[in-house]
Amino acid sequence: MRPARALIDLQALRHNYQLARETTGAKALAVIKADAYGHGAVRVAQALESQADGFAVACIEEALELRHAGIRAPVLLLEGFFEAEELSLIVEHDFWCVVHSTWQLEAIERTAVGKPLTVWLKMDSGMHRVGIHPAEYQAACQRLQASGKVAKVVLMSHFARADELDSTRTDEQVAIFQTAREGLSAEISLRNSPGVMGWPKVPSDWVRPGIMLYGATPFDQSQPVADRLQPVMTLESKVICVRDLPAGEPVGYGGAFVTDRPMRIGVVAMGYADGYPRQAPTGTPVMIDGHRSQLLGRVSMDMLCVDLTNVPGAGLGSRVELWGKNVLASDVASSAGTIPYQIFCNLKRVPRLYSEA
Ligand SMILES: *Cc1c(COP(=O)(O)O)cnc(C)c1O
Numbered sequence: 525m526r527p528a529r530a531l532i533d534l535q536a537l538r539h540n541y542q543l544a545r546e547t548t549g550a551k552a553l554a555v556i557k558a559d560a561y562g563h564g565a566v567r568v569a570q571a572l573e574s575q576a577d578g579f580a581v582a583c584i585e586e587a588l589e590l591r592h593a594g595i596r597a598p599v600l601l602l603e604g605f606f607e608a609e610e611l612s613l614i615v616e617h618d619f620w621c622v623v624h625s626t627w628q629l630e631a632i633e634r635t636a637v638g639k640p641l642t643v644w645l646k647m648d649s650g651m652h653r654v655g656i657h658p659a660e661y662q663a664a665c666q667r668l669q670a671s672g673k674v675a676k677v678v679l680m681s682h683f684a685r686a687d688e689l690d691s692t693r694t695d696e697q698v699a700i701f702q703t704a705r706e707g708l709s710a711e712i713s714l715r716n717s718p719g720v721m722g723w724p725k726v727p728s729d730w731v732r733p734g735i736m737l738y739g740a741t742p743f744d745q746s747q748p749v750a751d752r753l754q755p756v757m758t759l760e761s762k763v764i765c766v767r768d769l770p771a772g773e774p775v776g777y778g779g780a781f782v783t784d785r786p787m788r789i790g791v792v793a794m795g796y797a798d799g800y801p802r803q804a805p806t807g808t809p810v811m812i813d814g815h816r817s818q819l820l821g822r823v824s825m826d827m828l829c830v831d832l833t834n835v836p837g838a839g840l841g842s843r844v845e846l847w848g849k850n851v852l853a854s855d856v857a858s859s860a861g862t863i864p865y866q867i868f869c870n871l872k873r874v875p876r877l878y879s880e881a
Contacts, residue, residue: 526761526793527760527761527762527764527793528759528760528761528793528794528798528873528874529759529760529761529874529875529876529877530562530757530758530759530760530871530874530875530876530877531757531758531760531848531876531877531879532563532564532567532568532756532757532876532877532878532879533754533755533756533757533758533879534567534568534571534756534878534879534880535879535880536739536754536755536756537563537568537571537572537737537738537739537756538571538572538575539754540733540736540737540738540739540753540754540756541554541572541575541576541733541737542575543736543749543752543753544717544720544731544733544736544737545731547720547721547724547749548715548720548724548728548731550715550728550729550730550731551577551578551729551730551731552576552577552720552730552731552732552733553576553577553578553579553580553598553600553713553730553731553732553733554568554569554572554576554578554579554580554733554737555579555580555581555602555716555732555733555734555737556568556569556579556580556581556586556590556737557580557581557582557583557586557602557734558582558586558869559586559869560737560738561734561735561737561738561865561868561869562757562799562868562869562870562871563738563756563757563868563876564876564878565581565586565589565590566589566590566593566595567876567878568737569590569593569595569597570593570595571878573595573596573597576597577597577598577730578597578598578599578600578620579595579597579598579599579600580599580600580601580602580732580734581599581600581601581602582601582602582603583601583603583606584601584605584610584613584614584619587599587601587617587619588613588617591617598618598620598642599617599619599620600619600620600621600622600644601614601619601620601621601622602622603622603624603654604621604622604623604624604628605621605628605631608631608634608635611631611632611635611637611641612637612638614641615637615638615639615641618639620641620642620643620644620678621641621642621643621644622643622644622645622646622680623643623644623645623646623656623664623668624646624654624655624656625654625656626656626660626664629664629667629668632668632671632673632674633667633671633673635673637673639675640672640673640674640675640676641673641674641675642674642675642676642677642678643668643674643676643677643678644677644678644679644680644713645661645664645665645668645677645678645679645680646680646681646682647661647679647680647681647701647704647705648681649681649682649697649698649700649701649704650684650693650696650697650700651681651682651683651684651697652684653682653684655681655682658700658701658703658704659704661704661705662704662705662707662708665677665679665708665710676710677710678710678711678712678713678729678730679701679705679708679710679711679712679713680712680713680714680730681697681701681714682714682716683697683714683715683716683718683719683723684697686715686716686718686719686722686723686742687718687722687742687743687744689722689743689745689747694719694723694726697714698714698726701714702727711729711730712727712728712729712730713728713729713730713731713732714726714727714728714731715728715731715732715733716731716732716733716734717733717734717735717736717737717742718742718743719731720733720736720749721736721741721742721743721747721749721750722743722747722749722750734865735864735865736750736753737756738755738756738757738864738868739753739754739755739756739757740753740755740852740853740854740864740865740868741753741852741854741864742863742864744854744858754849755847755848755849755852755853757847757848757853757868757871758845758847758848758849759794759798759800759845759846759847759848759871759874760843760844760845760846760848761792761793761794761844761846762792762793762841762842762843762844763790763791763792763812763830763832763838763839763840763841763842763844764791764792764793764827764840765790765791765840766788766789766790766791766832766839766840767788767789767791768786768787768788768789769783769786769787769788769789770783770786771783771784771785771786771787774821775789775820775821775829776820776821776822776824776828776829777821777822777824778821778822779821780806780821780822781806781820781821781822781829785833786833787831787833788831788832788833788838789820789829789830789831789832790812790829790830790831790832790838790839790842790844791827791828791829792810792827792828792829792830792844792846793826793827794826794827794828794844794846795823795824795825795826795827795828796823796824796825797825797826797872797873798826798871798872798873798874799867799870799871799872799873799874800823800828800846800867801823801856801857801860801862801866801867801870802822802823803860803861803862804819804823804856804859804860805819805859805860806818806819806820806821807819807859808856808859808860809851809855809856809859810830810844810845810846810851811844811845811848811850811851812830812832812835812838812842812843812844812845813835813837813838813842813843814850815834815835815836815838816850816851817830817831817832817834817835818830818831819831830844847867853867853868
């Protein structure tokens with residue numbers, strides 16, 4: 525069997541969820557959209573179900589996957605419905621539903637729903653992606669409540685720059701939100717992972733942690749809560765071939781790396797077809813048999829090369845951690861010019877093995 529695999533540590537996942545709740549004292553929807561950021565939505569939901577207040581996904585297809593797997597907990601659709609026809613399924617399966625646009629509000633008014641909905645009414649407090657304009661927010665809320673279709677409204681918004689701890693933008697968004705919702709008595713929800721960890725003063729009934737559940741930091745600097753996260757995914761493989769090369773020899777496609785001294789090169793069964801970022805350059809950290817080393821040359825589809833020169837005892841069959849407890853996914857991501865969110869979501873082909881310990 526090809527040795528490439530992703531180990532998923534469910535105990536670490538539960539630790540990180542608990543950290544989100546303890547840090548905020550709020551109820552927490554575990555965000556498991558995009559197949560739980562590549563970790564496997566059903567397995568993640570099953571592992572969290574006894575402790576989680578609910579889950580959040582991007583769309584009804586993802587929500588139905590959870591229900592069909594037997595998950596009974598609340599599930600919020602973060603973009604609501606894309607077509608009014610989805611409302612009957614939303615009612616049937618008791619999904620909670622974001623309303624981010626007036627057309628969705630009108631669709632709810634027009635549609636006969638069998639049971640009243642739980643709506644999370646989203647305000648555009650400054651990100652300017654989706655959400656009701658602050659000046660129209662109170663009226664939208666009143667229309668929902670007057671529609672007779674809605675049992676409960678939660679007031680929500682989303683931060684654009686909470687990962688930038690010295691930006692003033694997050695506080696500005698909170699101020700816009702608080703002013704626009706004045707007088708509405710309903711629960712509120714603003715914070716994503718960087719909001720949970722980096723913005724302790726933001727009021728919250730509900731928080732929506734995503735990336736932090738998986739143990740990766742959204743910050744590009746050390747941060748006290750983020751430093752307590754436990755990485756959940758370990759992407760690993762093995763050395764399948766060893767080359768001892770003299771100085772001056774090219775390695776891999778394009779000869780993008782040339783040995784500058786006699787070197788021992790290990791070829792690892794892992795490539796961009798597994799989701800390892802092709803953009804990762806020479807020098808990107810890897811762990812070989814417990815020793816830190818580096819990627820060499822271009823990542824190819826099924827293989828990549830690492831430096832074994834100074835790794836004692838390394839050779840054929842050596843275990844290589846591409847990211848995990850020792851090599852942080854956020855470090856690999858920044859080396860490749862991207863973010864841990866994307867490298868997790870890109871995971872494919874490798875089997876996922878789940879463990880409790
Ligand atoms: C994806 C998403 C989240 C989670 O964001 P993280 O940065 O991963 O914590 C929270 N809220 C909304 C609306 C989202 O779309």
